[in-house]
Amino acid sequence: MKVLIVEDTKTITNLLQVYLMGWGLEFFDAPDGKAGLGKARELKPDLIISDVQMPEMDGFALCAAVRADRQLHDTPFMLLTSLKDAASREKGKLVGASAFLNKPVSVDDLRSKVRDMLKLPATNR
Template identity: 40%
Template structure:
């Protein structure tokens, strides 16, 4: 695992999933910033530019779709890969994700190896 340590913002309202994502993604040496909701995610994004974001679709205050659509309208953040996390594998979810400009969708239950690969791939594609 050569490679850089990236900063990844994780937003999920379920503590168990946040912890799991931190464990999975920090295995590659990345710095994980985990927040419980969209409001906190946007506050973090005011001051920081992470290398990638993993946003749960269903969260209180503001869902992952809404955060993603806001992020993609901010010049500084526009190129940051956004992965949406959802338990729903259906056309409506996929269409909505495309509409808000998400770079990828990750379905629960999660496969750690698959997730790490996709996150690293998206970040590295942006870096070229």
Template identity: 90%
Template sequence: MNANVATSRQALKVLIVEDTKTITNLLQVYLMGWGLEFFDAPNGVVGLSKARELKPDLIISDVQMPEMDGFSLCAAVRADSQLHATPFMMLTSLKDEASRQKGNLVGASAFLNKPVSVDDLRSKVRVMLNLPATNR
């Protein structure tokens, strides 16, 4: 579906699963101006429940969280027949190659290191949501 058509009907939904509210707020600021509707969850358990309820267009998740980490959340999303094709971006302060490989193995669409580069974040979100390049 063309993103312009989608935004004229309803905003594209982005679920941010992050245990640090400051980072959640910062991500929303970075992605403002694209007509996105944001939802948040403090951990993977709540995130999975919200994802099943909302059917978001994109999930952005921290890796290291209490109760259910981002790897487990991504694997659960990929195993869910209604969510399996949802773009899933992982954010982490883990810098090792094994973590990146684990993210790929569970089906992450993108893997960005913290602190997040605003340009990298916007570029990847634009591609994942099929937004025109004229958006910031």
């Protein structure tokens, strides 16, 4: 299964990959929403994990673009953000995010959400 991580901080991209190792997932990454949308259209990933605050195109706009794309609209989409306000959560729902996690990300929450979205086995080790 292909997972696209759209994140402008390479350290966080690498951490997410480490946290999700063990299920045999194939990881791809993009540094911003604009590049992420292009990569999503090319790869047709099984899951997109995106930061919210990024240059070029933020995660909200990326999620909305994915939902508007006929070939991608059903792709599970997880937003990660340091924004903790209710308006940001509501905006995530409005653009069609499947899940919304706050940074710093809880490893257990991340694994649980990814496992549910991709219908993976309970353990990844």
